[in-house]
Amino acid sequence: MIPTRSALAGAVTCLFLLAGCSMTSGPGTHDGAAAAGVAPSLLASRNGAPAAQTASNALGSDAFINVAKKDTPGVVQITNEQVQLGAFGQSSGQAVPAGVGTGIVMDSQGHILTNDHVVRGAQKLVVTLSNGQKEYPAKLIGGDQRSDLAVVQVTDASIPALTLGDSSKLEVGQWVIAIGNALALPGGPTVTVGVVSALNRTVQEPPIQAANGQTSSAGPYLFDAIQTDAPINPGNSGGPLVDLDGDVVGINTLGAGQAEPGVQAQGIGFAISINTAKKIADQLISQGHVTYAFLGVGTIDNTPALAAQYGLPNVPGVAVGTVAPGSPAAQAGIAPKDVITAIGNTQIKSNSDIQLALTEAKPGQQISVTWVQASTNQKVTKTVTLAQAPTT
Numbered sequence: 001m002i003p004t005r006s007a008l009a010g011a012v013t014c015l016f017l018l019a020g021c022s023m024t025s026g027p028g029t030h031d032g033a034a035a036a037g038v039a040p041s042l043l044a045s046r047n048g049a050p051a052a053q054t055a056s057n058a059l060g061s062d063a064f065i066n067v068a069k070k071d072t073p074g075v076v077q078i079t080n081e082q083v084q085l086g087a088f089g090q091s092s093g094q095a096v097p098a099g100v101g102t103g104i105v106m107d108s109q110g111h112i113l114t115n116d117h118v119v120r121g122a123q124k125l126v127v128t129l130s131n132g133q134k135e136y137p138a139k140l141i142g143g144d145q146r147s148d149l150a151v152v153q154v155t156d157a158s159i160p161a162l163t164l165g166d167s168s169k170l171e172v173g174q175w176v177i178a179i180g181n182a183l184a185l186p187g188g189p190t191v192t193v194g195v196v197s198a199l200n201r202t203v204q205e206p207p208i209q210a211a212n213g214q215t216s217s218a219g220p221y222l223f224d225a226i227q228t229d230a231p232i233n234p235g236n237s238g239g240p241l242v243d244l245d246g247d248v249v250g251i252n253t254l255g256a257g258q259a260e261p262g263v264q265a266q267g268i269g270f271a272i273s274i275n276t277a278k279k280i281a282d283q284l285i286s287q288g289h290v291t292y293a294f295l296g297v298g299t300i301d302n303t304p305a306l307a308a309q310y311g312l313p314n315v316p317g318v319a320v321g322t323v324a325p326g327s328p329a330a331q332a333g334i335a336p337k338d339v340i341t342a343i344g345n346t347q348i349k350s351n352s353d354i355q356l357a358l359t360e361a362k363p364g365q366q367i368s369v370t371w372v373q374a375s376t377n378q379k380v381t382k383t384v385t386l387a388q389a390p391t392t
Helices: 051-059 063-074 274-287 304-310 328-332 351-360
Strands: 012-014 075-085 091-105 111-114 124-128 135-144 149-153 175-180 190-204 221-228 240-242 248-256 258-260 269-273 297-301 318-323 339-343 366-372 379-385
Touching: 063 075, 063 175, 063 190, 063 240, 075 111, 091 248, 111 274, 135 274, 149 274, 175 248, 190 351, 221 248, 221 274, 221 351, 248 274, 269 274, 274 351, 297 351, 304 318, 318 328, 318 351, 328 379, 339 351
Parallel strands: none
Antiparallel strands: 012 248, 075 091, 075 124, 091 111, 111 149, 124 135, 135 149, 175 190, 175 240, 190 221, 221 269, 240 248, 248 269, 297 318, 318 339, 339 366, 366 379
16 A cells, blocks of 8 residues: 655654643753754854854844844733643642643734644633733634644734735745744743745644543644744744744744654754645634545655555656545546646645645535546546545
């Protein structure tokens, strides 16, 4: 069977700081400092100045300072409070802090975008301003486990909203700044600097723990993720990754854990691209949940090596590993080992492409799908009526 899981599965950790966590580094945590992501030409200090200062001077002495001053007021701390059970299952009946994350103010209506894992299971949500002077009870508008995004709302419309940028314009090597409540340190958000290390990553999140205490066998996949070496730590979850204009280009979500047993990953974190996040947030605000279109295939990026190993058509696209019985794909005749090359007007070159195409589509929509059959090596195009994705 063609594998359909990311090589990074199990190597990433959500950046939600659980209450009571220690601040010592260890396997799978991200409490230690990561690489600062300074461009090679700027690594050498000038006149003894630190590398970060040298980078700032090259960009303009106030480049990072201006972004921090502009954006920090729109970054909030979100505290997830839950009723904790004692050793014998008894409940105090009072919600206490269970973890801390970050959120960004989206608009003048007090909508705040964050990660779903930051707010999951909360009996009470408390939003604290970056200056620590005010806190508000927050209402959960909607959460989506599949994309790991959620929207909460506070009644104060005076909190300044951040500008949401265009992540499609990002380039590898571009400077970015992460802002968030790293380690829930007192005194306001932490600001760190790095670069866009890679684009269009596909990563799998850790298993999800449900409200009943049960843990899923695997976490959801994130597509079109931004990889960065801007240091991000527990507590950064849901915070903004911004460009030098101060525009939000991503939502910081994951940090790489161990590359292999005993080998800690360094300088690798992932943010959900803001273009993806905006579409999810719009649905959460308008209807409280996200409705996904469903084709019914499990896929993996096709490569010449994969094609040779499994006897697949050697064309750019995604190889089909599984087809759900009765799904639109099955009804259209798509079979395992076929390679999907286009959905509508979108050329499919990776799993991110197919997920983005389906995110933009609607259940019940008729859309053309093009694939190359493994059995005949012939290209086929058919109009497929998309279904609504199951909730699990």
